Every structure is written in C-alpha cells, then in structure tokens.
Amino acid sequence: MVERTERRRIEDGDRAPNGREWELFVRSDGSDPMRHVGSVRAADAEGAYELATRLFAWHAEDVWVCPSAAVTRYTTHDLAEDAPTVEPSTDSEEPRNREWS
C-alpha cells in the first residue's frame, strides 16, 4: 500500500512586504505544461503581467498571473517545525565566497 504523504497547510497571508505578490506561470510553447516560475510584485494584474512579460516574453507563449493570496498551499516542507541540529562545518578554513560580507 502506498503511504499517504503528510502535508501541512501553509498559513495564508500577504506575501509582499510592499504592494501585492502575484504567482507567475508561463508556457514555453503549445504542447508544454504551464510552469510556475516564481512571483512578481505589482499593484494589479495588469502591472504583474507587464512585469512578467519583461522577464519572460523572450521565452513564453502564455503568461498567467494569479494573486498569491488566492493560492492555498499544502506542502511536506515545514519551515516552522522544530529546527533539527546541524553539524557545525568542519571546513571553516576553506576558501569562501565573501560577496557582500
């Protein structure tokens, strides 16, 4: 018997610190499925579409935008669950990217 996957519902809420967030879906060409490609921040659907076309027009045939707050999400990933212990890095002397530090 296939075990049922446990998912939790992510709390609904605003996903934009300023303005509104819109989930973005594109289709590269006719026979491809719609693909979720992140989200854009804009005041309304027209603004979201405008932004999306500037980022994906070179690639996509179809562009859909959907208010992020209208999506109810269920996931196996739980950011709020008790954090497991992480082994400290043992390679602290190795070369590291220090960009922005």
Added chain:
Amino acid sequence: MISVSTLLCDHAADGNRLRYDVDIGADNPVSDRKQRRPVVVWNTTNRCNLKCVHCYAGAQSEPKAAELTTAEGKRLLDDLADYGAPVVLFSGGEPMVREDLAELVAYAAEAGIRPVLSTNGTLLTTERARELKEAGLAYAGVSVDGLAERNDEFRGVDGAFRAAVEGIETCLDVGLKTGLRYTVTRQNVEDLDGVVDLLTDVGLDRFCFYHLSYSGRGETLDSVDLDADERRDVVKRICDRTVRSHREGEEIETLLVGNYADAAYIVEYARREFDEAAARRVYARLARNGGDPTGERVAAVDCLGNVHPTQFWRTYSLGNVRDRPFGDIWEDESNPLLRAVRNRPENLTGKCADCRYREICHGGSRLRALAADNGLFGPDPQCYLDADERRGARPTADAD
C-alpha cells in the same frame, strides 16, 4: 563586490585574499562547492527606525505581520547550512530592531555559516554590540551616506550621523570587525573623502562604496544618480586614494559594490597606472571571481520568505522558503529566467555582446538594464566604459 585594495595593492584581507586567489580550491571539490554557493542576504525585517530616501527595501516603521519567526529563521539557517551557504548577511529594514538578532546570529555561527550584519548603526549600544560579538558576528557594515547634514537629510532623522559614527566606535571598542557602507550619489559624492577621513580617524579601515541600485525607493532616484563622467571620476578617486594610502603604509581596505563595469575599469586603471602585466594579473583575479553575482553568488531572502536573485531585485521572486527549502528553489533551473541569468555572457545584447570585459562584468545590473528599458539582457545604464576600452583585445586570464 570588488576589492580595489586586493586587486591594486595585494591587500591580504580576510576572505578577499582567498576569493581572488586563483590557485586555491582547484583540487578541493568541497572548497569549490562552497565557493560556488551564494552568500545569502536575509532581510530579516521590513521595519526600520530611519526613513532613508534611497532604501532599496522600501522599509516601514510598522511591523509586517508575517515576518519569519525565530523558529522559522532557525530552520531557514539550517537549510542554508545544509546547502552550504558560506555567509549570511543579516539585513533589513534595520535588523537591529529584531530582538532575536543575537540568537539568530549565534545559531548561524553554530551551524557553520559566517554571520555578518548590515545596519544603519544607530541602535548599536555597547551592550548590543558586545552581545552580537559574543554570538559570533564576524563583521558589521554600517551605513553612512554623507557628512552630518547630508546624511541626516538622506536618512530622514536628525542625529542619525552622530549615532552611526558612535555605533562604529562602539563596534571597534568591543573588537568587532566593522566597515563603512557608503552609497554614492550626485548629492553626497563631495562628502566622500570627508567621511573616509573622519572614520579613518576613529580607527576604521574598511570602506565599501555602493553604486545606486534601482529598486525600493531608489527607483525614483535616477535623477540623483551619477552620470558616466562623474562615476568614472569617483571610481578613479577611490582607486587613487587606495593606492596612495598603501604606498604610505596605511593598509586600508576599499571595495566597490553594485556595478561590475568597475571590474573593467580597474583592469584599465592597472594598465594605465602600472603596466600590461599588472592589468593581466588583475583580469585573471577578476575572472576567477566572476562578474555581477545576481542569481549566482548572491541570493536574498526577504522578511516574508521570498527568495530573490539579489537583495535589490524585490519585484521578482524565485519562490518562498515557507513552501520549499532554499536549496531546492536556488537549484531549480527549470526556471528559464534563472537559467538565462546564469548564462549571461552568452545572452548579453547591445554594447555588452562584444565587450571584451563581459566575462568579468556580466553586463552589470539586470535591474538597471530593465529600469532603463534596455531589456533583460541589455547593457546596464551605469556602464561608463568608452568604446575603445570595450573593444580592445581581451586580456588573457592566465597571466598568473
């Protein structure tokens, strides 16, 4: 982030020496993996005690309800540690308004991620600076954007300059490595030397100069952005000052941030001021480091968990860490935009397409190119290289 002092003066600052050393990491796959992982800027909050006109985060004084909690933040840090992120930069808003900051810094340090801080400095009391130092904070970058009058006007609060300088002094007193963050605009370019002089006197030796990014409130500020001649002039002044101070035995560290045309300019500078061999050496080091880091060597997570290709690219998010672990989002090259951004030298258009410096510049900022309507892979309007500089023979990267 381009270290002028390392490139022009061989300043062996922590991290920079390693970042630019072409020999290290080549036969060490673990090191190489770490080297390729992004530094993660975590904008822990959108709240701020100041009202800076150029704030890229568009910060507010009111809290945003759904900020990542302490528990979520720790889980995020675990995800980042699992993924091998080398550095987490706690930013904001103003990260010091989060009361759990030291707890998160300690958590990051224990997980093996180097925690660093970007702050306006005005909340750095001795007690909090010491608490952060003891938590394992490796570095604090404090923003000052002009001498007192100009800085306070920029920051929207009287006394912000004095408070930031006191914050810097406090960090130095408790033994925390500290540096200046200075966003150069037409309005404050004249104050730059005065600020560096003043902070050198209080004991600071690391100075990071930022070009204006076009996002957050900065988007409406292109009228105060420097033009090409002004930009070239200020970058030259920074290079001159760095070389001079090293010749005089004063080992200051200077960095340029946010415009990779600077990388090209520094190669040209080395050729003009030193010789062809020096220019090739500088090029080789920059080639190792790569160009503009957007979507590759730098990532950002905002206060609500959205992952951005840089901390300045707020209007586009790749995904949210509440839905998927950071590493899954960052590795998901089924996203055509992310894939294309990571192959920029091949996709660049306009004058960047045949620029000899495209490998060490990557066409500069995608955000500014978009803001200038140059298209996603068009040139950064802040590029100040002239046609002769762009078109010469490409320096070889194997001069070392």
